[in-house]
Amino acid sequence: MQSSIGRTFAALSATNEAILYAKSPEQLYGQVCEAAFTSGGFLAATVFLLEPDTGLLTFAAGYGDDVARLRGITISTLANAPEGEGVAGRAFRDQAASVSNDYVNDARSVAWRSGAAAAGVGAAAAMPLVCNGRSVGVFMVTRREVNSLSEEIVSLLERMAANVSYALDNFDHEASRKSGERAMRRLNRMFGAISATNEAILRAKTEHDLYQRVCDAAVFSGKSFATVVLLAEPDTHWLEPVAGTGEALELITQTRFSADPDNVYGKGICGEAFRTQRPCVEHDIPISASAPPTRGSGLMACVALPLTRFGKSVGVLIFFTGNSWARDPEIITLLAGIAENVSVALDNFGRATEKARADAERERLSRMFAALSATNEAIMRARSRLEMFELVCAAAAHGGGFNSTSILIAKPGDDYLEMMAVAGPTAENARRLNVSRSEARPEGRGVCGRAYRSRRACINNDFLGDVANNPFRDVIDREDARSGAAFPLIVDDEPVGVMLFISAKRNTFSSEFGELCSGSPTTSPMRLAVSSAPTRRREPRSRRSGCGGCSQR
Known part of the structure; x- marks a missing residue:
């Protein structure tokens, strides 16, 4: 017995040394089992750990002649299961040493009796392994001799398991510290990223x-x-x-x-x-x-x-x-x-973007109001219809910032409209337009022809995407035109011509613009002026309009 105690002391010393040098829990388990078996005179020294969510203890490390059997057994932590009534299950639940000095004949060992008898197991003991107050496994030893586990040996085994548990606490604390440091580094980097993204948002x-x-x-x-x-x-x-x-x-x-x-x-x-x-x-x-x-x-x-x-x-x-x-x-x-x-x-x-769009729309409307004011003045100053057409086109093109503004008048017996006046940066190119009032002709399917026939404003904010503009493609390309609007000129409830606005930008003509021009100064005064302007001088025949009541200037 004295030699057994001496070997157990030697095993305790060896396990303490193993604890000092172990770098991880896995390495600790292996070194402790090896030290205990080599110095303690045991049949086997093993560590079983709790498998999460199963209630089972599974083999983690071990040394000795009985390891092959122990590696294959089932141990439960549940008290109402036969596999949970042995020394390992009790030690795990009670967090206290559990000893059986006549293992084969012990009623608690019935689940493993045949295997233990064949392996020559006479005694067994299990010590709880605890981390942060919670059972995580057991340290288990077996011996050949019955009644060979004295109180002194069990006390030394308890100290051995307590030292292992202390080491597990240290490993866990170190892991938590490193995890905390890593988390802090991650958070610091992410705070840096947030700061950088906030700067990016500002810039x-x-x-x-x-x-x-x-x-x-x-x-x-x-x-x-x-x-x-x-x-x-x-x-x-x-x-x-x-x-x-x-x-x-x-x-x-x-x-x-x-x-x-x-x-x-x-x-x-x-x-x-x-x-x-x-x-x-x-x-x-x-x-x-x-x-x-x-x-x-x-x-x-x-x-x-x-x-x-x-x-x-x-x-x-x-x-x-x-x-x-x-x-x-x-x-x-x-x-x-x-x-x-x-x-x-x-x-x-x-x-x-919405503010810029609203500002641009207000700017367009402001230009249009300025243009309309200028056209009103032009109408008042004009001494003839032709002069009125020219002054109105110039005022609208300049005030509205359009590529060109044109007035086209119908001629009796002719499907095509005659361009009476045009103004704007691309006026010379706009003069090349050949526009019809007839839907049967390709040149009558654009905004001018549709406005003339419907007697309503016609707006196209995407010239390039409308196949109806194919007959005018050359003029559109030369003028870099992207949108346009045509408004009918009406005398005595009959259309006599159209006023055409061309812009280099898409979506220039809003619904507000259409309402503005359809119901007031650009077209309404023009309608009145076309029908009632004074004939102060006769124009040459080549410049006369073809509309019946509009032939005199």
Whole structure:
């Protein structure tokens, strides 16, 4: 017995040395079992650890002749199970030593009796392994001799297990410290990324500039592998990349993204983030297309966050990060904050765009009011219809900033309108227009012909996209015309001509412009003037209008 106690003391000393040199819990278990077996005279020394969510203790490390049997047995931590009534299950539950000095004949060992008898086990003991007050496993030894586990030996085994538990506490504290440091470094980087993205938001001049600056800030300051912005394509369900930075951009270019849940490309996290307006995370993505699909350092995570404008999803901001980053709720919160800041910036850009559009519209209307005022003055000053036409065209073209302004009058017996006056920077080119009032002719299907026949204003804000303008394509190209508006001139409830405005910009002519010109100074006074202007002098025949009541000047 004295020699057994001496060997156990030697085992205790050896395990303490193992504890000092172990670098991890796994290394600790192996070295403790080896030291205990080598110095303690045991049949086997083993460590069993709790397998999460199962209630079972599984073999983790061991040395000795009985290891082969112990590796294959089932041990439960539940008191109402036969496999939980042995020394290991009791030690785990009670957090106290559990000893059986006649193991084969012990009723508590019935679940393993035949195997233990064949292995020559006479006695067994289990000591709890505790980490931060919680049982995580047991240290278990077996001996050949019955009644060979005295109180002194059990006391030394308890000290051995207590030292291992103390080491486990230290490992856990060190792991927590390192994890905290890593988390702090991650948070510091993310705060740096937020600061950089906020600066990007302040400095960005356009939306695309904003997207690229945010991607740069996330990669260079936040240390993500890559950051990409996807935007919804107008009138489609596709999400297209518009900006990106990083080393894994091939992951974006090799696939497609959709916002449609019924589309195969819309079932991933990007489509889900777009639809739900919530952060979505996917783990274990290969860092490159050539990386093998195995767990390890070759994998990363993808975090998709919605981008909104005035509450409506317009795109997705994607961060490719390490898996540990994507599993940190604080990191996800900070990434969501970046996306929210970008969305606020998009709201501001939207407001600025709307303001610029409203300012431009007010400017256009101001020019039109100025032009209308000038046309009123021209009408009052004109001594003949021809002079009135010329003065009105000049005033409208100059005041409204149009490429050209023209007045065309119908001729009796002729489908084509005669251009009586034209003014503006491209007036010479506009004189080449050949316009008909007949729908049967191609030249009568443009804005002038339609305005003449319908007796209503006709506006086309996209000349290049309208096939009806094909007969005028050469004039349009030379004039760099992009939009136009025609207003009928009516005498005695009959159309006698049109007034045509041409602009170099698309969408120049708003509904307000149409109402302004349809009901007041450009056309209404013109209608009155066409029918009642004084005939102070007769014009040469070659300059006469062809409209019956309008032939005199």
